[in-house]
Amino acid sequence: MKKSFLRVLALLTLVLGLVACSNQGGATETPSEGDTGGDAASTSKSFFINPKSIGPAYWAAAEKGVKQAGEDLGVEVVFNAPSTTDSAQQINMIQDMLTRQVNGVGVAPNDPEAVAPVFSNALSQDVQVVTWDSDAPDTDRKYYIGAATDAELGEQFAEMIANQIGGSGKVAFMVASLSAQNQTAKVDAATAYLEANHPDVEVVTTVSSDDDQQKAYENAQNLISTYPDLKGLVGFAGAEAPAAAQAVEEAVNAGNIEQGKIKIAGFAVPSLVKEYLENGTIEEMVTWDPSKLGYTTVYTLNLLTDGEDVEDGMEIPNVGSIKVNGDIILTGTDVLTKDNVADFGF
Amino acid sequence: MNLVKEEVNTRLKRLPSIKINTISILVILLAGLLIFFSTQSPYFLTTLNITNVLVQVTTIGLIAIPMTYVIISGAMDLSVGSILGLSAVTLGFLYESGTNIWVSVVLALVVGALAGALNGLLIARYKMQAIVVTIGTLVMLRGLVYIITKGKPISGYPDSFYFLGQGKVLGIPFSVIVMMALFSIAYILIKKTRIGRYTYALGNNEEAVRYSGINVVKVRFLTFVMSGLFAGIAAIFYVSRYASAQASAGDGIELDVITAVLIGGTHIFGGRGSLVGTFLGVLIIGTLRNGLNLMGVSVLFQTVILGVLILVAVSRQNK
The missing domain is CATH 3.40.50.2300 (Response regulator)
Known part of the structure; x- marks a missing residue:
């Protein structure tokens, strides 16, 4: 028992030592007086x-x-x-x-x-x-x-894709969820904006990835092969654009579509689309x-x-x-x- | 056969002398933490903060009660977090679809106990490994939770229901009173009743207990039903306190609970342990989290410190 008492004593020292360390290191605090x-x-x-x-x-x-x-x-x-x-x-x-x-x-x-x-x-x-x-x-x-707001974002996505494809043609929407309010609000705003300002842009379908990057990638592949005259993909959540870019790049490399035929717009996490921006698969995206x-x-x-x-x-x-x-x-x-x-x- | 029973009983009577030492060490550790944090933050030793800590540990504390029994009996229940989640969303789902809130509460408890009974049936009756079975139910029940809620939190309960998790009696939060009361009852049960003695005996030598004519299956089954039921009770207070039943409720809580039980001196292979130790273990975890929060220490460091605590707790069990 004496042995285990010593162990606990050692533990106590260790714990308090750690605390002291982390406090001095100022992991999260910004004490204004010092800095x-x-x-x-x-x-x-x-x-x-x-x-x-x-x-x-x-x-x-x-x-x-x-x-x-x-x-x-x-x-x-x-x-x-x-x-x-x-x-x-x-x-x-x-x-x-x-x-x-x-x-x-x-x-x-x-x-x-x-x-x-x-x-x-x-x-x-x-x-x-x-x-x-x-x-x-x-x-x-x-x-x-x-x-x-979701509505503003939806309109920005819509304007961006319409702009890139020259104001007419078929586009598809890629969302993370068909039921989540933050997704449906963006889609509704984008659809309304296109109808009002770019009537020649046709939204052929809206597909959901359920927040799964692999599924988003498969969705993009399916869209590319289902709609041969597709001109644009709009990603409404972080996982969609990189998946779309990957699928488009592979289709281009396989010779199935021409480089630059399918444009990509929507929301992006910068680090996830960096390589696609640099190699030109994606021209521009919305982020904050x-x-x-x-x-x-x-x-x-x-x-x-x-x-x-x-x-x-x-x-x-x-x-x-x-x-x-x-x-x-x-x-x-x-x-x-x-x-x-x-x-x-x- | 009675001889074995006698032997088991006399061996158990020798236990208290060992426990007292473990417990005094825990008291010293807790006191050390209290002193340290009170020098670091002027808000630490205030009534408000102490109340906060006690309320915050009720979820872990309630589940740690049967977990102590389960571990003393030489088993393990990893599915408690998922059972908590299942009970929580059952409550939310039933109330949302028009059931009376108190009927929903009772049914949520029944669901918790049934989930525990499923574990108990497979482990006690069919002799499957407790860790394997409860990993299975951990994954399965959490999946069920997501199916029920479709990933969205269920909220909007009547005010009378919020009393459970947010109300006070004589200045003491009701949930804390319930936790203390259940700890006391469980303490008496394990100290004074045969069920308690059999629980220790199961962890020491299951074969001997079986030959002495004790119904091993029944005792083990009961510990798992208790575990499920208490996870259900914790779920009720959880939903009442946070006014919301979300699909991730209780996710990963089994780790906190088992940590508390192990820090409290209960042996991972069973046979030894105490509810007083578990109670202190729960308080130590709660105090540590709260104190480090008050000091503004990043959660990343907190995780390291908790890990060190587990390692030290287990290092004392190498014999």
């Missing part, structure tokens, strides 16, 4: 910025914006989340940060309904609450910060910069805790002008080309 030097006047404020999970490159890119804003504004920011997209753990973490008496929280909810109780809890403690990246519209959150979302989230919380408010068209440093529509803040999208694809950190 910013000069403007340490308003150091009392702290914000908790909570992505869906820690790990994916998308969130790491967002963290850069969050930390930059923390430095620029002289506020302490804590950027943390569970290692998986676990709603319960995420809510526990928000609750812990409320205990720490942060002044504001920015949450990308894993389950938009489940965060409602913890949000009202936060408001009762005068903590400002906003959502970012993903909204929880049925809660007491003050603002939602996103890149663009998560670091801008992160920056705007901290900036908005800072305004709210100062008793101020955001305004439509206001300029945010490092982000640009934002659109405010009711309780929704939009930072805008970027057109992704081979020239700027390396600038995105995800």
Whole structure:
């Protein structure tokens, strides 16, 4: 027993040592007094910025914006989340940060309904609450910060493909889900936009990959062989465009279609389409910069805790002008080309 | 045959002396954590935060109760997270399709117990390996959960239902009271009843127990039904607290639960262990997570620290 007591003692030392290390390393904290030097006047404020999970490159890119804003504004920011997209753990973490008496929280909810109780809890403690990246519209959150509305994105996709194919011809839509609201809203907007502005563009079909890259690839192959006169593929989610590009490239290499006959547009994750942009299979895509979302989230919380408010068209440093529509803040999208694809950190 | 029974009983009576030491070590560890975190964060030792920690550990705590029994009896239940998920979405699905909320609650518990009974039947009756069977049900039941919900969370319950997971009695959260009460009942059961003694005996020497005339199948079956039922209870509080039943509810929770039980000194091959130890193990995990959150330590470091804890807990079991 004496032996095991020693072991536990050793463990205790190890645990506390680790904690001390990680604290010194400042894995997630940006203590304003050390880093910013000069403007340490308003150091009392702290914000908790909570992505869906820690790990994916998308969130790491967002963290850069969050930390930059923390430095620029002289506020302490804590950027943390569970290692998986676990709603319960995420809510526990928000609750812990409320205990720490942060002044504001920015949450990308894993389950938009489940965060409602913890949000009202936060408001009762005068903590400002906003959502970012993903909204929880049925809660007491003050603002939602996103890149663009689904309708705007759908219209941008439609304009982009119509433009690339010269305003007439057959296109197919590729979606991640036929039922998810964020997909159907984009498809409806794109369809309506084409009907109104480019009546000669015909949408032959809409296929779903169920968020599976392999299935998206098979879908693209099937579309290419089913519609010999197809001129465009529109990807509505991250997995679609790279799969479409792969299928088109293979069809070109096999001699089944001519280079450049099928254009690709829609939403893209920069790192996934980088090679296709560079070799010309894809000309341009719509994307957004998560670091801008992160920056705007901290900036908005800072305004709210100062008793101020955001305004439509206001300029945010490092982000640009934002659109405010009711309780929704939009930072805008970027057109992704081979020239700027390396600038995105995800 | 009675001789073997006697032997089993006398051997069990010698157990407490070993346990007291393990438990005092756990108390020291917990106290160490409390002292350390209170020096690191002024918010740590506040009533609000302590309440938070207790509420946060109810899910793990409730499931860890039968898990202690299961592991002491020399088995393992990896399917508890999926059973929690299944009970949670059963509750949501039934309520959404017009069933009374309290009827839905009872049926969700029944589903949990039935899932546990399926494990128990295969393991106790048909002598299949517990780890293999529960990996099977872990995968199968989670699949069922996704079929029921089609991947979307089910929310919107009546206010009276939210009392379970969010309400308080005399300032103490109701879910914490239930967890404490169930821990106490389980403690008395394992200490004072034959079922408790048989559970230890099963983990020590299943053959001897069988020859002594004890119904091995029944005892083992019961531990798995309990495991399923408690996962169901945890699911009810989970849905009530988060106001939502999502398909991923309870995903991976078996790891936290087993970690708590092992840290609490229960032997991975059974025969030894205690509910007091498990309770302390649950508190240690909860305190560690909460304290590190309050300090703003990245979740990536938290995972490493929890892993170290498991390794040390198991290193004490090499004999």
